[in-house]
Amino acid sequence: MRGRSILSLEDLATDEIEALLDLTAHFADAGIEPNLAGRFVCGLFFNPSLRTRTAIQVATESLGAHCVIHDVGGGVWKLETEAGVVMDGDKAEHIRDAIGKFLSGVVDCIGVRAFPDLSNPYEENRQDRVLHAVVEAATVPIVNLESALFHPMQALADLFVLRNHLKGGQRADHTIALTWAYHPKALPMSVPNSALLAFCRAGYRVKLAHPEGFDLDAEIMTRARELAGDRLTVHHDLDEGVTGARVIYAKSWGARWEYAAAPDVLAQRSARGDWREWIIDGRRQALADPGAFMHCLPVRRNVVVTDEVIDGPHSWVAEQARSRVLTQAAVLHEIVA
Amino acid sequence: MRGRSILSLEDLATDEIEALLDLTAHFADAGIEPNLAGRFVCGLFFNPSLRTRTAIQVATESLGAHCVIHDVGGGVWKLETEAGVVMDGDKAEHIRDAIGKFLSGVVDCIGVRAFPDLSNPYEENRQDRVLHAVVEAATVPIVNLESALFHPMQALADLFVLRNHLKGGQRADHTIALTWAYHPKALPMSVPNSALLAFCRAGYRVKLAHPEGFDLDAEIMTRARELAGDRLTVHHDLDEGVTGARVIYAKSWGARWEYAAAPDVLAQRSARGDWREWIIDGRRQALADPGAFMHCLPVRRNVVVTDEVIDGPHSWVAEQARSRVLTQAAVLHEIVA
C-alpha cells in the first residue's frame, strides 16, 4: 500500500483490509514497530478532535516518526478549495499552495479531518470538497480522518474489535445492529456510512435501523446491498432492529432534510424529539444476543445510550477507542513510503 | 510512588517529598535521566498556561517520553463531569469516556490544569469537580497542574528553591512571610494554599499576612495549624507580616465574598482598591531579613511587586520558574509506571 491515500475503506481491497487488521493484531501483541524513524506525519484539523488527534500523534511517534499538528481555524474555512477563483474574499491561501506547493514537500503523509457542518445543502456537503482538494494538491499519501461521507480510521478500529470478539463460525453467523439514536443535534453520516460498508464487506449480517426519513446516502446504500445481498436488512423500529443481534452499534446522524434547513424545516427539526425513544437501554440490550454495545465516541450518555449499558460488562466502547492508536499505526506503517 | 496520583502535596508523605527534592537536585546537577523512553504523558489544559505547559513538555521529553498536549476549549467546559446526567445540553462528551474509556488506555500519565473561574459559589468551586472526575475515571496516575484548591507542582518547585538557599541551622530558624498582594482581579487560592501547607510541613516558620476578609480556606488553615503549631502566625498588616522574614512569598487571591458575587458585592469589590498598598517594594523588603522575594508568576509588576524588588539581587523568581521543569521531571520519573 506504499504511497496510497485512504479516503474510505472502499479504496482498499478486502485482503488489504485484512492485512491491516493482522498488522494491528501484531502491534497489539508485540508493540508498534518503529519503522518510520525520521519521517514526518502532519495532522491537519479543520474540526476539533480528541481521539483522532491523540491517535495520530501517539501512532506516529510510536512508529518513530514526528507529528506536526495544525488547526485550520475554529470552524472557519480559511483555505480556498475551488480552482480558478479570483481570491479577493476572506480566504488568504489556496489549498493547492498550502498543501501542493508546501506541505507535500516537507512531510511524508497528511491526515485530514474536514467535515463541513450541516448548514450547506446535502448534495454539496457529500462532495467532500476540502478533502478532495487536498488529495488533488498533494504528492504524499492522504489519510481521511473524517469527512462528510467517511471515517475509515474509525471503521478499521471497529472491524478490529469485531474480529477480536466474533471468532467462532462464519461471519454471516454474527448479526450487527447498526442503529440510529436520538441526539439533540444533527450530525454527519461519516461513521454510519463507513461502518455499514465495512461490516457488509467483512461478511457480517447487518440490521440497519433508523426512523423513516433518516435514510443514509443512496449511493452508499446501493453499494452496501451489492456487498451484502440479503445479509443486509433495513428496519424502522428500534426493538425490531436490535432483536437477536450479537452487537448493537449505535450512532446518531442528521436526516437529509436537516441539511441547510430553512426556518420552517427547523421547526420540523424540533420534531426530532419524536425520536427520543431511540436509545439503547438495558431492555433493548436484552432483546439482543447478548448485545455487545459499540459506539465511536463522543457519546451523549442517557440520550444515545444509558450509563448501565455503556458501563456494563458487554460494552466494547473502550476497546474501540483505544484500538484507534493501533489501527492508525498499522495504516501509517503501510502507506508511508 | 509508582502509579500514584498527586493532587496535592498532602497526598505524599514527608519523606516522599524530600525524596522528590533529592531527585530534583540530582537532575539539576547531572541532567534529567531519560528513564521513560516510549512512554506518553498527556497535558490536558482547561485553562491557559505558559510555564506549566512548557514544563510538562520539556520534562516529559527530557525523560525520553512523548508529550501530548490538549486544550479543552477556551474557558468553556465541554466535558460533562456529573454522573448519571441526561446529556442533552451543550456538553458533547462525559469525562468518564474521554478519560476513562479512551485517554487512560493510550497514555501513561495525565497532567490536568482545571481551575474554575470565580463565577461559581466558593463551596462549589473548592470541590474541584473536574479534577476529581478525571481521577475517578482514570486508570493512570494524574498530576494536578493547578486546580481551585491546590498547585502542588508549584509548591514542590518552591520547596526546592527554599532548600537550596536556606541551608544553615534548623528550618524553624527561617521565617517565610506568605503575603497577599493587591491585584485588579480576584484569583484562585491554589498557590497560597499549597505554599502554606508545604512550608508549614517542611518545618519553616510562616507569617501569613492578608487583609481582613481574605482568609484562606478554613480546612486548609486547620491543617496548617496542625502542621506548624506556633510556627504559624497570621497578620492583617503587611509591614508587620514581612518584618524579620528571610523570604517574602507574595501572591494575590480572591476573597470568598468575591466568588459568584452579585452586583452589589461587585461594587464592594471595586473597594479592592483599598488594598492597593499591599505591594512588595524596597521599603518592605528592607523590613525583612534580608528579604528574598518569591512569586510563582505570572506577576503584575508595580502592582504586586515593584521592578526594583523583582529584578533585584534577592529575587528568586527566575529560579522558581525554571525549577518547574526539574521538579516536574522528578515527579514523572517516580510516578509513571
Added chain:
Amino acid sequence: MRGRSILSLEDLATDEIEALLDLTAHFADAGIEPNLAGRFVCGLFFNPSLRTRTAIQVATESLGAHCVIHDVGGGVWKLETEAGVVMDGDKAEHIRDAIGKFLSGVVDCIGVRAFPDLSNPYEENRQDRVLHAVVEAATVPIVNLESALFHPMQALADLFVLRNHLKGGQRADHTIALTWAYHPKALPMSVPNSALLAFCRAGYRVKLAHPEGFDLDAEIMTRARELAGDRLTVHHDLDEGVTGARVIYAKSWGARWEYAAAPDVLAQRSARGDWREWIIDGRRQALADPGAFMHCLPVRRNVVVTDEVIDGPHSWVAEQARSRVLTQAAVLHEIVA
C-alpha cells in the same frame, strides 16, 4: 554564529550568509545533520502561521532537538512589553518575566513571530517593540520569524533558491524585479524589506516596482542604495518594472498612509482598487526574461498572480516554501550553543 540572535539578515556578515547557504545546500544533498540532540527550541507565535510553524518544528526535530510551540492569544497582546509600567490593565505578564526569568532558562533558542497589525501608526509599528522586548529579556539566541520590519528566514530561503538557479556569470548580470501587487488588505512590509536588502547585498541587479505612495521605509531604502548603488532602480509602472528581469518577485504591502487610518483615509483605501492592474500574468511574465516567478506565500491567486504563472514551468514558489525547512535548520544548527 554560536549564541547569536538573527533579527534581520543585516545582523549577519555577507560571508556568514554565504556560509548558511552552503550549509543549506549540504543539508539538501545529504540530509539535515542532527547535531542538537537534547536541545529545546521554542516557537513563540503572536500571529498565525503555516509555513513558518511547520518549518521551525520540522527543522528542529530533524536536528534531533525538541520543539515547543506556544500561541500567544489570537491577535491579542497578552504580554506587556514596556518597562516600568504599573500593570493594572489587561496584560497579565511582562515579557521580562515570561522570557527573561522563565523561558530563556529552559529552552536553548526562541523563534518569535510578532508582527503588529496595521492599526497603529507606522512610526510605532516599525519599532517592533515585542521582538525587541523579547531580545532584551532573553539570554538565549532569538530568531525573528517575521516582525513588522523583517522576515529574515524568508529572505534566506529566497537567496537559496536564487543561488540554485542563477549560476552563470556575475550576480549583477541577473535582474530581479521586486514588484508590489494588488491585494484587498494592507499587509506588513517585512518580506519586501528583507528581500530588497538581501538581493541588493547579494549583488543582484534589482528593479523595485510599486505604485506612487507605496514607498518602502526610508531607512531601508537608504541602506539598499548603499548596498546596491546603481544596481537598484525604482519604477512606478509594473510593465516597466518587469521588463527584462530574470526573476519576478511579487509581494503586496500596505502604504504608510494606510497605517492607523482614519475613516476618511479608509475611504481612500478603497481607492486601492485603482491598482488592481498590478498583477503578474502571462503577458507580464513574457516581458521578463524568461521571468521566473517567486512569492513567499500565502498568495491570493488571480489577484497577485494568475494561476497560469504560479502553476507554470517557471514558478519557483514551491522551491521557496520547501527550502524554508532547510534554511531554518541551517540557522539553528549554527546559532544554538
